[in-house]
Amino acid sequence: MNQIQRQTTNVLMAGVGGQGVLLASEALALAALADGMEAKQSEVHGVAQRGGSVVSHVRFGQRVYSPLIRCGEADVLYAAERLEALRYAHYLRPRGRIVLNDHVLKPIQLPDEPEQPYPEAIPEFLRGKGYEVDLIPALEIALELGEKRCANVVLLGALSTRLDLSDQAWRSGLEKRVPERILTLNLEAFARGRGLVSASAG
């Protein structure tokens, strides 16, 4: 056995229905496959998805058993929205990392129901809990690119700097999952996200 034994990497991906979390998580799983690893991904469909919070588990490594990340063992949390980062942060291992889209989507305030204010200072709270937080202006960059719907891929680019996968693997993952007519835009979005974190980290 000359192969390097690699631990399983656990990435939890959360957001709100319609933010493209599932596309991003499949692109990640496909990228891991392209790098010769085993990958598993799990999410829930159906009524749980309508307007609600969305969560997808992605695991990759030499040998992956469970399609679900064990709560408390996620290495990275990809969060497409602030409140969703808060909702799922406890899935992270101690001092785990959150790649967070700096974006607020307030849950609807229902008539005749008690008001539920949107929590303030979420990144600060999460840092206070010991998590590493990369606050990414993914939506802002996506708007610069002229398509707010590619914020998920900008954020994926930012996530990529925190994972050990090759450039070609990421490209392959995106090529397989993103429709051809918007591939160029998404590759650009990915590159912008990838450049962002390495610039701020450096």
Add this chain to the structure above:
Amino acid sequence: MEVGSQTRQETKVGSKAKKKSVAKKELMSGNEAIARGAWEAGVHFVTGYPGTPSTEILETVATYEDIEAEWSANEKVALDVGMGISLAGQRALVTMKHVGVNVAADSLMVYPYAGCIGGLVLISADDPGMHSSQNEQDNRYFAKFAKVPLLEPMDPQEAKDFVAIAFELSERYETPVMLRTTTRISHAKGIVELGERVSVETKEYQTDIPRFLVPPFARKRRPTVEERLKRLAGFSETFEYNRIDEGDPKIGVIASGVAYQYAREVLPDATYFRLGMAFPFPAEKARAFCERFETVYVIEEGEPFVEESLRLHGITNIVGKEKVPLMGELNPEILANVLHGTPIPTSHAAEIAIPPRPPLFCLGCPHRAVFYVLKRMMNQNVVALGDIGCYTLGGLPPYSSMQTSFCMGASVGNALGFSMASRENRKHKAVGIIGDGTFLHGGIPGLLDMACKQINSTLVICDNSTTAMTGQQENPATGKATNGEPTHKVDLVELVKALGIEHIGIVDPYDLKKMRQTLEEAIDHTGPSVVFSRHKCLMLKEERAKVREPIQLLSEQCNLCKACHALGCPAIEWSDTEGPIIDEVQCVGCEMCAELCKPNALVMPEMLQ
């Protein structure tokens, strides 16, 4: 010879799906893998009824050229059609969610008495944890109840491979086979190694009345079922997927389904007896396995199905449901908790409020109008008895006006019964609420009874021209076949008339006033009545394609009355100082809020010109 290996040795002839045969390995969900498995197994037809988590199997098959895939009116019809295909000597895969098997059970319980000619495989996709279901129901018991073999894959690769095995078993033992998945098999993706399609010959149907005309010959056929199970038990003992993976000689684990994967995370070094086929139960292999250990963990999601089989065979050195929870979905952290005492991390909600994001009606959903109106009729003693579909959300805030929901089609009989019991004093006015798809699935016989009973009783059919909840599948009233080709379209109004309903109201619910008026007329009508609340689901492709202008607010006209806010529309945020803040990106311009706005502060853009 192993059953699994036979198919792979056969060579394919004249396969058409060239694209699919190029790639060797793909990332696939369990459902996509089952669809692929059906293709590789030379399946001729796939029938089914949509239901989470089973839906994508048939939807994926429908993209293949070589297999005919068709949604049925309900699960029993799907299985009956599958039986017909099997009788005619071809291979049929039938797909449904766990509760669908309840509907199909009448046929499932009897067909094993006759047995298959062409292979017949039933997919039961169970939903532990009830992500999208009304109950938690472990359908492994259904396999045992119907006395048919049960296969349970542990990952998408096995989900694919088990389809071919199931068909070979079905034909060799002349029995339907249940292939049972759960949410984390059906909707989890993993690597799947692909194979080629085998060509399967049509077997000859031959008249055999003592075999296929079950009732008069049932007593004669009865022993056949038991003899078959005995032979299948022998198969189960040597089945390659009922196998032992050696590990730590001191820790023994028996596991099946996705629970095996969770167990592997928590007890990585144990010796495993993996059960790919838990019924008929490989008792002797299990006994020999358990004799090697002081205690064996039985790790299964849901009911103690394997555990009961072990105890039935006198194997008692086991730990099962006394530790592993019986309710809800299993996962690695629960298992680590019950086996090792590892605490389960809790969310940060104790320190910071985390508001929920409950599921809501979509933007512009016509159901919103129905329940907005119904809520305002509750003070008239209207009791809305509901059904299964997106409209179940009408029972949750801010509408809270649908008061019951049980299972497909129940609303009609429930409303009739409620009306019968309260007809003397009319203390309650019962109204059944059902969607077009659900009505066609299971509501028609109930309405027939309602018509014949001739008492005051009302059914509202929320007709959005699709099977919305599971993702806009075609149904007999959409006029399109599963492949999108035009076909016969049942006229729902004519159907309801033909059943004997004379008072029929038809209304577009976006017109809230008329909606209320139509409902009141129907409820006050002497005798049975039906109201069609008719507006297309906005998630339909053709509806999505429409250009929709967002509503505009004329701030100076707004009197802050909050009437628009009461709609519970996700595109309206309320500000006590500014009134409604319309999210122009989200707003689809359904104009329901404009209709409610007395000072005419909410208007469509064309009104501004």
